[in-house]
Amino acid sequence: xxxxxxxxxxxxxxxxxxxxxxxxxxxxxxxxxxxxxxxxxxxxxxxxxxxxxxxxxxxxxxxxxxxxxxxxxxxxxxxxxxxxxxxxxxxxxxxxxxxxxxxxxxxxxxxxxxxxxxxxxxxxxxxxxxxxxxxxxxxxxxxxxxxxxxxxxxxxxxxxxxxxxxxxxxxxxxxxxxxxxxxxxxxxxxxxxxxxxxxxxxxxxxxxxxxxxxxxxxxxxxxxxxxxxxxxxxxxxxxxxxxxxxxxxxxxxxxxxxxxxxxxxxxxxxxxxxxxxxxxxxxxxxxxxxxxxxxxxxxxxxxxxxxxxxxxxxxxxxxxxxxxxxxxxxxxxxxxxxxxxxxxxxxxxxxxxxxxxxxxxxxxxxxxxxxxxxxxxxxxxxxxxxxxxxxxxxxxxxxxxxxxxxxxxxxxxxxxxxxxxxxxxxxxxxxxxxxxxxxxxxxxxxxxxxxxxxxxxxxxxxxxxxxxxxxxxxxxxxxxxxxxxxxxxxxxxxxxxxxxxxxxxxxxxxxxxxxxxxxxxxxxxxxxxxxxxxxxxxxxxxxxxxxxxxxxxxxxxxxxxxxxxxxxxxxxxxxxxxxxxx
Amino acid sequence: xxxxxxxxxxxxxxxxxxxxxxxxxxxxxxxxxxxxxxxxxxxxxxxxxxxxxxxxxxxxxxxxxxxxxxxxxxxxxxxxxxxxxxxxxxxxxxxxxxxxxxxxxxxxxxxxxxxxxxxxxxxxxxxxxxxxxxxxxxxxxxxxxxxxxxxxxxx
Ligand SMILES: Cc1cc2nc3c(=O)[nH]c(=O)nc-3n(C[C@H](O)[C@H](O)[C@H](O)COP(=O)(O)OP(=O)(O)OC[C@H]3O[C@@H](n4cnc5c(N)ncnc54)[C@H](O)[C@@H]3O)c2cc1C
Ligand code: SF4
Ligand code: FES
Ligand code: FES
Numbered sequence: 001x002x003x004x005x006x007x008x009x010x011x012x013x014x015x016x017x018x019x020x021x022x023x024x025x026x027x028x029x030x031x032x033x034x035x036x037x038x039x040x041x042x043x044x045x046x047x048x049x050x051x052x053x054x055x056x057x058x059x060x061x062x063x064x065x066x067x068x069x070x071x072x073x074x075x076x077x078x079x080x081x082x083x084x085x086x087x088x089x090x091x092x093x094x095x096x097x098x099x100x101x102x103x104x105x106x107x108x109x110x111x112x113x114x115x116x117x118x119x120x121x122x123x124x125x126x127x128x129x130x131x132x133x134x135x136x137x138x139x140x141x142x143x144x145x146x147x148x149x150x151x152x153x154x155x156x157x158x159x160x161x162x163x164x165x166x167x168x169x170x171x172x173x174x175x176x177x178x179x180x181x182x183x184x185x186x187x188x189x190x191x192x193x194x195x196x197x198x199x200x201x202x203x204x205x206x207x208x209x210x211x212x213x214x215x216x217x218x219x220x221x222x223x224x225x226x227x228x229x230x231x232x233x234x235x236x237x238x239x240x241x242x243x244x245x246x247x248x249x250x251x252x253x254x255x256x257x258x259x260x261x262x263x264x265x266x267x268x269x270x271x272x273x274x275x276x277x278x279x280x281x282x283x284x285x286x287x288x289x290x291x292x293x294x295x296x297x298x299x300x301x302x303x304x305x306x307x308x309x310x311x312x313x314x315x316x317x318x319x320x321x322x323x324x325x326x327x328x329x330x331x332x333x334x335x336x337x338x339x340x341x342x343x344x345x346x347x348x349x350x351x352x353x354x355x356x357x358x359x360x361x362x363x364x365x366x367x368x369x370x371x372x373x374x375x376x377x378x379x380x381x382x383x384x385x386x387x388x389x390x391x392x393x394x395x396x397x398x399x400x401x402x403x404x405x406x407x408x409x410x411x412x413x414x415x416x417x418x419x420x421x422x423x424x425x426x427x428x429x430x431x432x433x434x435x436x437x438x439x440x441x442x443x444x445x446x447x448x449x450x451x452x453x454x455x456x457x458x459x460x461x462x463x464x465x466x467x468x469x470x471x472x473x474x475x476x477x478x479x480x481x482x483x484x485x486x487x488x489x490x491x492x493x494x495x496x497x498x499x500x501x502x503x504x505x506x507x508x509x510x511x512x513x514x515x516x517x518x519x520x521x522x523x524x525x526x527x528x529x530x531x532x533x534x535x536x537x538x539x540x541x542x543x544x545x546x547x548x549x550x551x552x553x554x555x556x557x558x559x560x561x562x563x564x565x566x567x568x569x570x571x572x573x574x575x576x577x578x579x580x581x582x
Numbered sequence: 583x584x585x586x587x588x589x590x591x592x593x594x595x596x597x598x599x600x601x602x603x604x605x606x607x608x609x610x611x612x613x614x615x616x617x618x619x620x621x622x623x624x625x626x627x628x629x630x631x632x633x634x635x636x637x638x639x640x641x642x643x644x645x646x647x648x649x650x651x652x653x654x655x656x657x658x659x660x661x662x663x664x665x666x667x668x669x670x671x672x673x674x675x676x677x678x679x680x681x682x683x684x685x686x687x688x689x690x691x692x693x694x695x696x697x698x699x700x701x702x703x704x705x706x707x708x709x710x711x712x713x714x715x716x717x718x719x720x721x722x723x724x725x726x727x728x729x730x731x732x733x734x735x736x737x
Contacts, residue, residue: 444597444652446691452600456607464596464654464690508622528656551655552626556665568621574634580617581588581639 006074019050019063019074030063030076031085031105033092033177034128038138038235041065044128045177046088047105051075060084082109090114092126099124099178119151125180131155131172140229141165144172155181167202167221171232203233209296217244257494260451260463261471261487262437267321267328267427275320275424276390280402281306282421283390285320286338289423293345303349303421311420312399313353314346317387321427323359328427330448333477335425336362340372342423343380353399354380355417357387357406365481383417384410393418428477441468450476461490466503469493508550508567510543516562517541523554523563587641587707591618591700592627596654597689598646604693612697613704616644623647624685625658629669632683636673637715642682642707644700649687659687679710 001012006023013022018041023030033045043062050063053073060080075081086109092102094116106112127146132155135144143166147156157163173181202222205215217233219225224244234242266287269277277283282305284292295301305311316339321327336358343354356375361382363372376382389405398418408415430449431437438445443463444452451474454462461469469490472483497503510531512523517540524532524541531547532554534540543554543563552565561570593599599620605612621627624647632643645666647659662685670680684706686699 439651442654442656444648444690446689452690456604464600526661528658549655551623551658552621553623553655553658553661556626556628557661565622565626568626570628570630573619573621573628573631576619577590577631577635577640578638580619581590581635 002068002071004068004072004074007076013068015069016067019052019061019066019068020048022068023050023063023074023076028076032064033101033105033126034130035064036130036134036175036177038232039130039133039175040137042129042133045092045126047085047092049081049084049088051078051081085109086111091116094118096123096126096178096180098122099126099180101178102126124178125155126178127153127155128177129155130175130177131181134171134175138230138232139167139169139171139223140227141167141169141223143167167223169202169223169232209294214241217242256498257467257469258441259469259471259487259490259494260437260441260443260474261490262431262434262474264428264473264477265431267429269320269424269426272320272327274389275317275387275422276402277424280390280392282311282402284421284423286335286342286423286425289342290338293342293349301349303346303352305421310350311352313355313417313419314421314423315355315357315387315404315417315419316342316423316425317404318356318358318425319386319427320424321429324427328429328448330477331362332425332428333362333364334428334479337365337368337371337479339423339425340375343375344371344378347378347380352420355404355419356380356382357385357404358382359384359386365479383408383415385415387422390422428473431474434474441465443468443470450474461486461493467494467497505546506550508565509545509548510550510552510554510563510565511545512541512543513562513564514538514540516560518560518562520559522557522559526554526557528553585708585712587615587704587712588639589616589642589644589700589704589707590635590640591616591644591646592624592631593618593620593688594624594626594647594654594659595620595622597648597652597687598624598696600690601646601688601692601696604690605696606693608693610693610697612700615704615707616700623653623655623658624662625653625655625660627662627665629665629672632669632673636678636682636713641710641713642684642703644703645683645685646688646696646699647685649689652689678713678715681706681710682713 002015003010003012004022006026006028009026009028011022011026013025020030020032020035030048030050032048034043035041035048041064043065046062048063049060051074052059052061052066053075054070089102089105089109089111093106093111093114096102097118098121129146132145135141143163144155144157147154170183173183203215203217205213223230231244234240266285269275269285275283277285291297292299292303293301303310318335318339322330322332322335339356343356346352346354361372363369383406385406385408387404387406391403391405393401393403400418400420402419402422404417404419404422406415406417407413430445434445434449434451438451442465446452451463451470453460453470453475454464461471463470471487471490472478475486478486519539519541521534521541524534528551529547529549531544532541533544535542550565552568555563555565564570593602602618624645627645635643645662647662648654650659650663653659666683666685670683673680673683684703688696688699
């Protein structure tokens with residue numbers, strides 16, 4: 001340990017500590033520009049100059065990289081220091097006059113102009129190289145570097161092309177002291193539709209309310225998994241939470257019942273070209289609008305357009321992809337009510353005019369019709385007619401950059417409504433993997449992809465497969481109260497089954513009458529459950545009744561009629577056939 | 583009186599019987615000519631059932647099972663899919679028009695399809711007319727019919 005005096009204050013520090021760190025420990029602020037604690041100091045900007053007094057000799061050094069090796073005195077704002085710092089700043093002002101931070105520093109130090117010639121008034125890079133070092137030494141991506149020499153020296157990508165090695169981590173922009181490097185979103189839809197950083201973000205929280213609400217590394221984008229370098233996140237994490245060796249693992253559980261609650265997919269309105277979704281700005285799906293309204297969204301729950309301004313008017317279009325011969329014939333059931341909720345939110349959060357374009361208003365539940373009345377009282381314009389087309393409002397007339405076309409069926413007129421924002425209440429549709437899942441679980445899915453309950457009235461949560469229950473939208477569109485009700489019922493059914501601790505076997509299963517079995521073994525290969533085995537000593541086949549599911553395939557195949565399907569015996573079926581045809 | 587065919591339907595429990603149920607709960611109308619017997623799977627359908635039905639007075643037999651790949655017992659309907667063409671051949675050999683036997687796939691959600699299948703099949707049998715079987719007496723000493731007689735009876 002060595003003892004140091006900075007601006008008259010004493011401190012004990014370890015050898016090799018930099019003056020900057022020692023001053024920080026004393027709460028003495030030394031201005032810096034090109035210093036970043038994650039990067040080996042390079043001392044380019046020379047803003048951090050201080051005076052070091054050693055055995056009566058005074059030297060000017062850069063605080064960020066000057067290692068303390070013996071007892072010295074440091075002055076951080078003597079006349080001489082300030083004079084040199086000013087001059088260094090003037091040099092930077094000439095180099096990067098457009099950098100905001102330099103302008104601010106200049107204002108702070110009372111500098112109005114620089115004595116040095118300004119080469120490029122738009123320049124904001126001070127060539128500190130933090131970005132290059134970050135990209136090369138810390139991240140290890142080598143996507144940017146210095147190009148040219150002398151006054152033409154600049155930060156660039158190889159051949160000025162988009163570098164393939166860039167993972168869009170944004171570390172360069174993060175460390176750039178002047179804001180010369182910025183992240184912009186190429187698709188220009190970031191506020192509304194994406195909560196993640198970019199398509200290749202290497203570490204994200206999957207979505208705002210994810211449980212557990214923790215960031216996850218995506219190994220396919222993370223540079224550490226490519227080069228073994230970087231590890232920036234673990235360097236900045238104060239709690240050592242980053243484990244690079246954690247892996248996705250497949251665990252197997254023994255379970256007694258399955259409740260399928262896999263929900264739905266949002267219908268994508270892109271194919272409905274006439275609605276301009278994805279082509280014109282500020283046309284959102286219900287889910288996107290819902291996301292924007294969430295307090296945790298990038299807009300903080302504010303209803304804003306892509307330019308950040310509040311819309312003057314919003315149109316909410318019902319039945320997009322629902323009740324439509326070309327897409328889904330069914331009614332999605334929840335959209336009328338959430339559309340009314342959206343109207344209420346717009347009214348509550350903004351001064352925008354709201355147009356609600358409905359086909360039939362389905363306010364079917366407890367308190368729903370009352371809510372509809374409330375919306376009407378709030379002054380929402382409710383129009384009976386399907387929104388058919390959305391186009392840019394080229395004439396600019398009215399309060400909106402878009403024109404929504406519809407037929408107002410109550411007054412029997414075609415209308416064009418200018419609005420700034422459109423919300424498309426798109427259908428709920430079965431998940432794209434629903435049929436696969438149905439096969440896996442041996443349950444059935446209807447033509448629309450919704451899973452089928454065992455009986456439309458009497459078995460609303462069970463399926464045709466014992467021990468598998470349904471809950472929520474995977475069985476058909478429904479709102480949250482109905483989902484919760486069905487979920488509770490499914491849980492109760494599963495508990496009932498598990499609490500019994502025993503499985504009730506179906507009384508129907510196949511039996512082999514040994515005396516008639518010729519041992520031909522035709523049935524052996526037919527059973528999909530391998531319930532039939534062959535007794536080598538007796539030379540007859542046997543059915544394991546616990547494994548048999550009673551399909552009867554073997555019964556139909558047995559040439560000697562030795563196999564009987566209990567409750568579906570040949571005698572019973574012949575009797576039925578004969579009886580029924582009388 | 584016009585001819586009202588008698589049709590036997592053999593429906594698998596999981597898809598087709600449920601589909602028929604759905605047609606019922608949805609109040610879809612189809613001809614009352616079909617009377618159905620439930621089996622657990624179309625794989626249970628023994629060709630004997632079909633012959634027995636035709637002998638017992640049915641003019642046509644309709645077998646319905648789950649769509650290929652959807653059988654509750656994984657592959658029972660594939661077994662059925664092989665047995666029915668063989669049975670049709672057998673029927674043809676016996677002089678019975680194989681169109682009187684039909685296999686259709688109806689899933690649990692296809693109430694409307696069930697309706698149209700039954701309606702279509704009933705119409706087809708109606709145009710084929712009643713199935714007339716002659717009781718043949720195979721007394722070895724006094725053969726009841728010559729080959730010509732038998733084929734004449736069948737056509
Ligand atoms: C825009 C919009 C607004 C709405 N607003 C309202 C409202 O205000 N009030 C209301 O009552 N209802 C509203 N609803 C309806 C509501 O969203 C649904 O009722 C509810 O989400 C249904 O819940 P669920 O659990 O069935 O399905 P989901 O919420 O879809 O949940 C299913 C979950 O299962 C997961 N999953 C899927 N497959 C698998 C698998 N194979 N393995 C493991 N997990 C899987 C999914 O990732 C998902 O997390 C709205 C719907 C939309 C589209
Ligand atoms: S709930 Fe309303 S908006 Fe949604 S599909 Fe049905 S009628 Fe259309
Ligand atoms: S901060 Fe020390 S030289 Fe830039
Ligand atoms: S269960 Fe329907 S065909 Fe097998």
